[in-house]
Amino acid sequence: MFKDAxxxxxxxxxxxxxxxxRSPSGSNDRxxxxxxxxxxxxxxxxxxxxxxxxAGGYRVTAYVRRAQHMSKLATLGLKxxxxxxxxxxxxxxxxxxxxxxxxxxAVFGRPGSGANGLAAGLxxxxxxxxxxxxxxxxASDLASEHARCGQGYVxxxxxxNPDAAKxxxxxxxxxxTPTDVERCQPILDVLGQRTFLVGTxxxxxxxxxxxxxxxxxxxxxxxxxxxxxxxxxxFDPNQLLEILTGTMFGGRAHKIYGDKIGGxxxxxxxxxxxxxxxxxxxxxxxxxxxxxxxxxxxxxxDRLVTGIARGYSELDWSALGLLAAEEAGLSLExxxx
Numbered sequence: 001m002f003k004d005a006x007x008x009x010x011x012x013x014x015x016x017x018x019x020x021x022r023s024p025s026g027s028n029d030r031x032x033x034x035x036x037x038x039x040x041x042x043x044x045x046x047x048x049x050x051x052x053x054x055a056g057g058y059r060v061t062a063y064v065r066r067a068q069h070m071s072k073l074a075t076l077g078l079k080x081x082x083x084x085x086x087x088x089x090x091x092x093x094x095x096x097x098x099x100x101x102x103x104x105x106a107v108f109g110r111p112g113s114g115a116n117g118l119a120a121g122l123x124x125x126x127x128x129x130x131x132x133x134x135x136x137x138x139a140s141d142l143a144s145e146h147a148r149c150g151q152g153y154v155x156x157x158x159x160x161n162p163d164a165a166k167x168x169x170x171x172x173x174x175x176x177t178p179t180d181v182e183r184c185q186p187i188l189d190v191l192g193q194r195t196f197l198v199g200t201x202x203x204x205x206x207x208x209x210x211x212x213x214x215x216x217x218x219x220x221x222x223x224x225x226x227x228x229x230x231x232x233x234x235f236d237p238n239q240l241l242e243i244l245t246g247t248m249f250g251g252r253a254h255k256i257y258g259d260k261i262g263g264x265x266x267x268x269x270x271x272x273x274x275x276x277x278x279x280x281x282x283x284x285x286x287x288x289x290x291x292x293x294x295x296x297x298x299x300x301x302d303r304l305v306t307g308i309a310r311g312y313s314e315l316d317w318s319a320l321g322l323l324a325a326e327e328a329g330l331s332l333e334x335x336x337x
Contacts, residue, residue: 014120014149032126035059037187038087039078040106040118041096041132042069045158048166049096049131049191051076056190061087088121092187094129099278100138103130107142124150129184131156131172133213135282136203143176143202152180155202156188156195157209161256161270169193175205210283217280217300217317219253220261224321227261228328237262261321270316277304 037058039050054060054077062078063086064070073080084106087093095118097103107128109117118128119142128146130139130153139155146153154176164170170192174181177200188195198204227237241258260266280301287294303320310326312319 032091032123033059033089034091036061036090036092038063038090038093039096040084040087040093041098041102042073043096043098044162045165046096047073047076048162049094050078052165052168053094053187053190054078058187058190061090063087084118085116085121087118088116088123090122090126092127092129092184093118093122094187095132097132098275099132100134103132103134103142104138107145119145119149119151122149122151125152127152127154127180127183129154129156129187130202131158133157133209133279133282134206136206136286139203139206140201152176152183153202154180154184155205156184157205158192159209159212160192165191172196173198173205173208175199175202207286210279210286213276213279214283214294214297214300216253216257217276217304217320218296219251220257220318220320221296221300221303221324223254223258223261224324227258227321228324228330231325232328232330257318260316260318264322264325266312266315266319266322268314268316270318273304273307273313273315273317273319276317277301277308280304 035058037050037053037060039046039053039060040063042050042062042064050060050062050073060078062073062080063084064073064080064082067082070080070082079086081087095103095106097106105117107118109115109120122128128142128151130142134157143153143155154174156172156174158165158170158172160170168191172188172192172195174184174188174195175198176184181197185195198208227240230240231237241254241262245255245258280297284294284297284301287297300320303323304317307313307315307319307323310323312322315322
């Protein structure tokens, strides 16, 4: 499906990394520090994942860009830093960033800053475990760059919310060379309840993640519409959801988000509208490139845009149910949870 970017491994090395790591005799005598993990992306998901790794016996160095986050990370047993170069000796670096731009900056460095990103800074043999939801193009580009620098790259996006991350119940979609994935497996076992292996091309894992996210978004849209229907007709939406999830619609998305929509609990702490819109747009770009119409996903994109325009950027994407209720002329006393 996708070209395996790791086929180019050892075709060349990163010049800046090579000069920094070689002794005057020309030998490369430094190695990554075993069981050390760098973590980039300490949001709602990342912070609990990093804490779980620390509790699981790994030495975790957490990179942040704002000083006010340092003390919180330290109380969790993490080693906080505002210098990404402090991650360069790590055996593994995990990224859990919100979008392609943030991840590219972490890997390639910020333009004009003069500072190395992960690709130029990590040692040969180090591993980048990318757990962000990103485009397949970015996944392939990063895999190629790490391969050029003699480093490993595994894509491992996850299904699950911060509560699932805290409970180590994430579902992980992993792709990379078998050797690289095998090296990462102990880390994945600490973070999640099951890992699905989907091949050697990292982009495959990200395509699957995008497909799953837009299926969830479309599910939330239809849940919101049917809940609005029965509520307007005077029927108890929670009874409806009990019937639906106890019969034909017993999946996790229907149960977890059905409860939120039925109870009108849309407060932030979950997957907010702008992040959902980002993933929907990425999926539609993949579909357009492949010549695959996705009309239902296009509707969801427009609904998310509407929600953001109405000021719902800080709400969980289950607030698609709020939009459906509003358009049905319903007045919700606890509309924003």
